Amino acid sequence: MYKLHKLTIAILLCLQLSLLAQEKWTLDTCVEYALEHNLKLNDLTYDTASNKENYRQAYRELFPTISADASYNIRGGRSIDPNTNQISTSNFFSNNYSLNAQIDLFQGFKKLNTITVTRFLYKATQKGKQQEKYLLAFRVMSAFFDVLFNQELINISKEQVNLSESNYNFIKRQIELGLKAKADLYESESALISDQLTQIQNENNLKAAKLKLMQEMNLENSTDITINSFHNALEESYEKQPKFQADSVYQKALTFIPSIQSEELKVKAAEKDIAVARGDLYPSLSLYAGYETGYFETNVNDQGNVIPFRTQIDNNASQYIGISISIPISNRWSSRSNIKQKKISLSKATNNLKLQKQILNNTIQEAVRSYEASLIEYKQSKQSEVSAENAFKIAQKRYEKGLISILELNQAKNLFATAQNKNIQVKFKLKVQKKTLDFYKGIPVFNIIDNE
Numbered sequence: 535m536y537k538l539h540k541l542t543i544a545i546l547l548c549l550q551l552s553l554l555a556q557e558k559w560t561l562d563t564c565v566e567y568a569l570e571h572n573l574k575l576n577d578l579t580y581d582t583a584s585n586k587e588n589y590r591q592a593y594r595e596l597f598p599t600i601s602a603d604a605s606y607n608i609r610g611g612r613s614i615d616p617n618t619n620q621i622s623t624s625n626f627f628s629n630n631y632s633l634n635a636q637i638d639l640f641q642g643f644k645k646l647n648t649i650t651v652t653r654f655l656y657k658a659t660q661k662g663k664q665q666e667k668y669l670l671a672f673r674v675m676s677a678f679f680d681v682l683f684n685q686e687l688i689n690i691s692k693e694q695v696n697l698s699e700s701n702y703n704f705i706k707r708q709i710e711l712g713l714k715a716k717a718d719l720y721e722s723e724s725a726l727i728s729d730q731l732t733q734i735q736n737e738n739n740l741k742a743a744k745l746k747l748m749q750e751m752n753l754e755n756s757t758d759i760t761i762n763s764f765h766n767a768l769e770e771s772y773e774k775q776p777k778f779q780a781d782s783v784y785q786k787a788l789t790f791i792p793s794i795q796s797e798e799l800k801v802k803a804a805e806k807d808i809a810v811a812r813g814d815l816y817p818s819l820s821l822y823a824g825y826e827t828g829y830f831e832t833n834v835n836d837q838g839n840v841i842p843f844r845t846q847i848d849n850n851a852s853q854y855i856g857i858s859i860s861i862p863i864s865n866r867w868s869s870r871s872n873i874k875q876k877k878i879s880l881s882k883a884t885n886n887l888k889l890q891k892q893i894l895n896n897t898i899q900e901a902v903r904s905y906e907a908s909l910i911e912y913k914q915s916k917q918s919e920v921s922a923e924n925a926f927k928i929a930q931k932r933y934e935k936g937l938i939s940i941l942e943l944n945q946a947k948n949l950f951a952t953a954q955n956k957n958i959q960v961k962f963k964l965k966v967q968k969k970t971l972d973f974y975k976g977i978p979v980f981n982i983i984d985n986e
Contacts, residue, residue, distance in 0.1 A: 559761045561678050564751055565671045565980050571752040572670055578663040585659045589652040595645050598637035605630045618832065626831040631847075636822040639857075642813030647806050654803035661796035664982075668792065668973075670750070671980040676966060677747035681761055683962045684740040690954045691733035697947060698726035705940070718940045725944045778971050780902040784895050787974040791894060797887040804880040811876045814869040815862060823855040898974055905967040912964055915957040922946075922953035 559567075569575065610625040638645070702722045708714035744759050753759065788794055829846045841849070862869065929946035932938045973979040 559759060562981055564678055565674050568670055568674045568751040569667055578666055582659045582663055585656040589656040592649040592652040598635050600635045603632045629829040632826040634824040636820055638820050640819040642816030644810050644813030647809040651803045651806045654799045658796045658799040661792040665792035667982050674750045677750050679962050679966055680743045681747055684743045686958045687736045691736045694729045694951050695733055698729045702726050721940045778902045780899045783974050784898045786976050790976060793890055797890045801883045801887050804883040808876040811873045817859055817861045820858050825853050827851040901970055905971060908960060908964050908967055912960045915960045919953040919957040922950040926950040
């Protein structure tokens with residue numbers, strides 16, 4: 535029965551993995567899965583939770599501190615009786631109880647400024663996590679389109695193999711009829727083997743691309759992945775595409791790119807951190823109050839009997855309330871040194887913000903330049919593919935009529951395959967580049983929701 539149970543579980547697991555492999559993944563589902571299973575994002579989630587708790591604790595620091603103390607003491611030998619303050623040589627015990635409370639009335643606004651600092655840092659980690667989500671989504675998108683690209687290359691290589699097989703069979707029949715030399719058969723066989731090798735290489739490249747995609751998704755317990763080819767995605771017309779203005783795209787990106795927002799929040803936190811440090815230069819004012827009582831074995835009545843516990847607790851009770859002020863006079867210049875350090879941190883945060891803006895601007899400028907260059911390249915590659923296809927068709931007919939050699943036919947076929955590969959490569963590159971620029975323009979590219 536136990537073996538049957540294990541066999542059933544194994545079958546169900548295999549079935550589940552098979553269904554997972556057969557599922558057709560879209561770009562959105564790949565990104566969604568990656569966001570859910572990425573370990574680095576989990577680590578950033580912990581950082582966000584930690585900063586959120588710091589923010590909450592900064593509010594709690596406004597509350598008063600309350601503490602209760604209790605002690606049980608046994609004294610022996612020569613000691614001071616805490617009840618009478620007289621020297622005693624006998625053994626005795628005592629209990630002491632106290633309840634204390636203190637609240638800070640003024641500390642140079644340190645606590646209020648700390649609340650602001652922790653809030654900015656908490657929001658900054660949220661934005662940092664959002665930025666990592668976008669980076670992961672772009673890596674998945676790149677790997678996803680790389681799989682599609684290699685699938686298209688396999689289709690092209692299969693087409694080339696079919697053409698080579700047709701030529702090989704045609705030449706074989708021609709040789710049987712005595713119309714072609716046997717050398718042509720060897721040449722066509724060599725071309726067929728070469729195309730078959732290219733197909734095998736493309737299939738291996740596809741496996742590597744799928745592995746890369748599964749690694750980016752953190753897709754475990756699966757050895758293969760099937761994705762939607764959606765050829766229509768490549769049929770987008772690039773003939774009349776609106777031009778991207780790098781400066782306008784950059785200005786739009788500044789308003790929502792999480793990495794920029796995160797650095798801006800860090801600058802604000804650094805500014806407030808200086809105010810926190812300056813709080814050490816001001817006097818601090820605190821209000822405190824408390825209740826104390828105790829029980830002493832040496833506390834006796836006129837008859838020499840130890841006064842009962844409850845009676846002593848009531849009789850020995852005392853209350854106090856007070857206010858204290860602390861004025862900083864000299865602490866070896868540490869407070870002012872700390873302020874200088876905070877100012878340096880602000881300068882560093884400001885510089886990091888400028889650096890991130892510079893990187894973003896350079897990235898967008900390069901993306902626009904590459905996209906415009908790819909548009910021109912696409913038009914040329916498209917024309918080249920059409921011309922190469924026509925040239926091959928003509929060469930095919932001329933060879934069948936004996937007007938050209940098999941070498942010239944294979945050359946035309948190879949040029950056609952190269953043109954096909956180049957065109958499909960440019961198409962995929964344009965697809966990725968346009969999605970990237972659409973993202974920087976604020977157009978939703980990925981279904982990523984900030985639910986922090």
